[in-house]
Amino acid sequence: MSTSKGMNLTLKIWRQKNANAKGQIETYQLSDVSPDSSFLEMLDMLNDKLINEGNSPVAFDHDCREGICGACSLHINGEPHGPGRRITTCQLHMRSFKDGDTIYIEPFRAKAFPVIKDLVVDRESFDRIQHAGGYVSVNTSGNTVDANAIPVDKESADKAFDAATCIGCGACVAACKNASASLFVAAKVSQYALLPQGQIEAKNRVLNMVKQAEEEGFGPCSNTGACEVECPKGISLENIARMNREFFSASLK
């Protein structure tokens, strides 16, 4: 149990009844929040209070609450996933705030992420980009070669892994002034580009995934790097450079 005193907060939260409704910011007061609570636990507290007062609780996406599922997606004080670096909203703790603070909480904003309700947005556009090529075409029959018959040098394996740790949260898009999905697409393209298993379909993959991202309404990349700063998994801009190389060499042929 925390010995530190609870905090009093003013919360300014985006409320929107459904996809077609007009939304607006509402103000709420919340007291006695433990600094050891997570940000989402603070919202649980608010919701409990709203329910007890007969009001409708704030809808927000979340599931694992440990920074890995990519469900949580809040824009907090103007930043996707809030003030912390390399963490998701669910990993943000209230000790990052001070007693008396006012906190703005909004959904991720992008044309390709329409709001469903309150702070919940629709990110299925990300899934559709993956359908366009985010896989190696190998059947799951188990009749493949022995795993160690495909050695991969450690450096490439580690880099592929780093790219593969993208959680598909969409913070990169929310951080970008063009709402570009480049970092997200580049992470997947890079993972396969760095591995021998990904080579055979490399060209079509990059062309199709980039095309799908455009069709979904994600903007172009202008190399500002805001995405890298806000990405909770530290996906590096290097991946975008690699994707661009893959894209150009695929377009040439």
Added chain:
Amino acid sequence: MNLDSKIPEGPLKDKWTNHKNNIRLVNPANKRNIDVIVVGTGLAGGSAAATLAELGYNVKAFCYQDSPRRAHSIAAQGGINAAKNYQGDGDSIYRLFYDTVKGGDYRSREANVYRLAEVSANIIDQCVAQGVPFARDYGGLLDNRSFGGVLVSRTFYAKGQTGQQLLLGAYSAMNRQIAKGKIKMYNRHEMLDVVKIDGKARGIIARNLVSGEIERHSAHAVVVASGGYGNVFFLSTNAMGSNVTAAWKIHKNGAFFANPCYTQIHPTCIPVHGTQQSKLTLMSESLRNDGRIWVPKKLEDAKAVREGRLKPTDIKEEDRDYYLERRYPSFGNLVPRDVASRAAKERCDAGFGVVNNDTNEGVFLDFKSAIQRYGKEEAHIKGIKNASAEEITKLGEKVIESKYGNLFDMYQQITAENPYKTPMKIYPAVHYTMGGVWVDYNLMTTVPGLYAIGEANFSDHGANRLGASALMQGLADGYFVLPYTIGDYLADDIRTGAIPTDTPEFEQAEKEVRETLEKFVNNNGNHSVDYFHKKLGRIMWDKVGMARTAEGLKEAIKEIAELREEFWKDVRVPGSIDEMNQELEKAGRVADFLELGELFARDALEREESCGGHFREEYQSEEGEAERRDEQFAYVAAYEYTGKPSEAIMHKEELNFENVELKTRSYK
């Protein structure tokens, strides 16, 4: 009803091969006319959906998250077992089989476990072919680590994100089939009932969580891969949405529920911090490879640590009690989870806990020795002579960082303490449920055409699961077992044609679902859903948790039934059913937990022995070790629903051990 496990004849090692050779197949042209529903897109459901679609079936897959990639398998950290014997340390299919049966405290089916061990190697080949970036050594080959309860290194891993990488592999296989139109994906949909026609499972009722619409979906077979039910304890390492609803609804429709009381309490989780806490976070078991677990030897030191007057790093070596090393010299910090958890509870109950929370529950997990050991090794490798203590610590910390960096970061994020400099504090937490829907060797439940795979079934782990074996089981079920065994059943359906949904059975099921949902939103009670869920969790943890007694269990059964009554009278669910309504989703889940909890306690009461994760205080040795009673209890308890959860009819599936000798599990 007679429980038939359908275990094939013949010697253990030939059973699966023979069975595969003998089961009926559906020809590819006919598969196009057959629909299969898969509820769940974790490792089990995701791999099954992809493989069934590749084989040619039309798959409809469901998950409650906004994308299949977010299923809770994503959170698995440590690794996945496979009997590859890449390390040449004597591993084999038999040894993995043996370790799993022993680790499960002789309460699992030999034939299922052997099959699991047999297909385990294929999983790794498969995942590598898909581009899953497992950890590798400098030679470019796959690396392994070891996990609790075994003496070989057979665990494959991708840093602390193994589940994520494996799930993204299965998700990518699904994506390929979604693109081809062979899988139709229903995100943000929750299954709320199964529909049976002529006794066979022929569809489900699902709620679209965005629009609130209640939908009918039909198929020739239904596969439930909805994960575990650890959230019956409210606080657990499961995701907030993890639930028993799909499994419980099929139980109420005729599927037997097996061994509900077998729960895994994981020894290395971050201790509870306060009453606002919503979930607990696991620190991977792999940390026990390098971390040493201890509490102070002196009560006054423990007290001083709790009160912040004494730093753990100031406690002298001789004043520390490395209680696992003391009690279990041969396995030390790597004893199985149930043993490690109980040992922590024993020390904390005796007053040596080091965390300043309600119950003082917490012990240290210390990396100092490992940092020193690795530091010296590195200095040696790098040829640094007379390295200073500081240099050694630095080098050692680097090694630890490369192995567990993300876990250390996660710990620091949550606790604001730096685990490189001061020992972590950990305590056991509910993590996994070995119990689940009863299935036969073909993974079919007691309802024809209804299957359960992954953590949702009871099949392979007996009374305790070994680390890194759940991922293995989920993928084995989904990639390599179910897609074959289901063919045997579907072979009868090649001429059935599409199943219509405008039938009285669908009508009735939909009506009941709607009525329940309406009831919630019209109830206008005084308390939120969480209020009841937390109360249930408290009863479960105190009376049906790490140590259980007949008396406590009887109380729990009564208290849960009362709480359920109160819930239905007094729960408040705002909003309506025809909109996105997260409180309504929670209400349905908690309603089912309130029924399951009662059966869970009843099962624990019936099982008058201690085995694996189930510890009855009445059945222990003088040194406090669990005492199994094989004569009376070497069976699977499979419950048939009759109305009141605790009055379910218990059916016994006797367990026959022909290939391993039942022994007292010893890790001393």
